[in-house]
Amino acid sequence: MEHRKNVPVDQLTYAAQMSHRAMGNNDVARVIKDITKSPTRAAKFRKAAVIGSNTTTTTKHTPEDALMIYTEADLTMSQYEVIHQANKDIYPCYSYLQKAKLDCYPPKNVSESIAEVKLQDLLDHTTLRLCKYLEPVLRQCTLDENNEFTLMYKWGCDGSNQKQYKQKFEEEGNSDANIFLSSLVPLRLMCGNQIIWQNPQPSSPRFCRPIRIRFIKENKDVTNEEIQYIDNQAQDLEVTVVNANVKIKHVLFPTMVDGKVCNAATATTSTLHCYICGKTSKDFNDLSSTKPKRTETIKFRLSILHARIRFFEFCLHLSYKLIAKVHKSRINDENDKEKIQMAKVKIQKEFKDKLDLLVDIPKVGYGNTNDGNTSRRFFENEDVAASITGINVELIKKFKIILEVLSSGFEIDLEKFSSFTMSTAKMYVDLYSWQPMSPTVHKILVHSSSVIAHALLPIGQLSKEAAEARNKHFRQYRESYSRKFSRRECNEDVDVSKLTGYLK
Ligand SMILES: [Zn+2]
Structure with a gap:
């Protein structure tokens, strides 16, 4: 440890304290500061902690805290009543929870095929809830009057399949087979250049707040309409006034999107086109000119959840041709097709035998077995x-290193990363020039460093895992927690229940 030899201990402690604060670990920072105040302080601290853990004091939970426990433990109302009856001096009455729950929702508009909140309302509400939690920190920040506050968010939209219920729609033509959901996640609160709050789990659905939910099938028009709808509102956002000293500006990044949405938004017609540089699949192996043609498309960034799966699938499809010894990009010959099919079967069997993985096998209903978990296992066992x-x-x-770096959530050294991705691209082209890169592989190897250069936040924090998980929750809440006797009430329950997400 170079640093330990050269830097005095008090400076190291101070540095540790500051880094924790910057990462949002305010409690850790405060404890470090406290215990290093004087030489005897740490001993007192430990003694107090031991005494503290031995004496039991009963304090009643606030309705917010109780609501958090209720949500976290997935309790039903009757389960909560039982707990409340047994511990009346700890748990508040359920009616207080209901009130606290209502405070968690911004003003909303719910009908049988749509549930929405106005973007401004949602941002105001999110900000005020967050500021309530950050009150002591904000008081520190407002000592200097010139501080400007900015809250950054990522947002995105995506469609997913849903179970169809037998409720009747009042309006003809409405269907509940698909939902289209747009949502946002607060990422970071800045005071000037200082980070005063950082979302501890940017990929968790906990912080994912739905903007609009519609029962409609995803297609290009729907996607564009949604982006327009949000963009229009995002253009004339007003600052949220928390108090006389704290006014918070909102900055939104449209990054929780997948390739489909990017293509729709940038009017890229073919999925074999790159929406950043405009090249087509056959030119992806040409590394001579890789400048992005359309800088406005860069704001859409990259989706990392799918990147790993796409890289994995790309490796699979490449390997079928490698094992079959058919080194061509287009396969027209029946003989070649048969060879590839045989290689595929052989590879699938070996994955099953050696890694216990089912690869590239269609699933009943939709998709195939190539999911996030399978692709992770593939890259973890690179030798096999x-x-x-x-x-x-x-x-x-x-490939593995690049995917890890992108999803790490840490700041990336752009110069090193850019030369690493470029050298990987060259290595690929040298080895397998006959097979053009897939659009995802091309985008990551060729464009990821310039995309990161335009991003204000680490790319791992901008991903859309949160929204993916939200879709799963939506399905679950609709099934377990909603009143099924009417469409509108059902939506109200889904929207109003845990979907809105709590900020403690
Ligand atoms: Zn490109």
């Missing part, structure tokens, strides 16, 4: 993966 697929093991390792 290379021996099965016949792909150069160094290349798989490099």
Whole structure:
């Protein structure tokens, strides 16, 4: 440890304290500060902690705290009543929880096929809830009057399948087979250049707040309409006035989107086109000119959840051709097709035998077995993966490193990362020039560093995992927690129940 030798201990402690504060660990920072105040302080602190853990004091939970426990433990009303009856001096009455719950919702508009909140209302509400929680920190910040506050969010939209219920729609033509959901996640609260709050779990659905939920099937028009709808509101957002000293500006990044949405939003017609540089699939292996043509498309960034799966699938499809020894991009010959099919079966069997993985097998209903977990296992066992697929093991390792760096959520050293991705792209082209990169592989290897350069936040924090998980919750809440006798009430319950997300 170079630092330990060269830097005095008090400076190290101070640095640790400041770094914790910047990351939002205010309690840790405060404890470090407290215990290093004087030489005897730490001993007193420990003594107090031991005494504290031995004496039991009963304090009643606030309705907010109780509501948090209620939500976290997934309790039903009757379960809560039982607990409340047994511990009346700890848990408040259920009616207080209901009131606290209502405070968690911004003003909303719910009908049988739509549930929405105005963006401004949602941002105001999110901000005020957050500021309530951050009150002591804000008081510190407002000592200097010139401080400007900015709250950053990521937002996005996506469609998903839902169970169809037998409720009748009042209006003809409405269906509940699909929902289209737009949502946002607060990421970071800045005071000038200082980070005073950082979302501890940017990929968790806990902080994901729905803007609009519609029973409608995802398509290009619906996506564009949604982006327009949000963009229009985002253009004339007003600052949220928390108090006389704290006025908070809102900045939104449209990054929780997948390739489909990017293509729709940038009017890219073919999925084999790159929406950043405009190249088509056949030119992806040409690394000579990679400048983005349309800078406005860069704001859409990259989706990392799907990137790992897409890289994995790309490796699979490459390996079928490698094992079959058919080194061509287009397969027209029946003979070649048969060889590839045989290679596929052989590879699938080896994955099953050696890693216990089911790869590239269609699932009943939708999709296939290539999910996030399978792709993670593939890259974790790069040596086995290379021996099965016949792909150069160094290349798989490099892919793995790139995917890890992108999803890490840490700041990335752009110069190093850019040369690493470029060298990986060159290595790929040298090895397998006959097979053009897939759109995702092209985007990550060629454009990811310039996309990151335009991003204000670490790219891992901008991903859309949160929204993906939200869709799962929506399904669950609709099934378990909603009144089914009417469409409107059902939506109200889904919207009003845990979907809105609590900020403690
Ligand atoms: Zn491109």
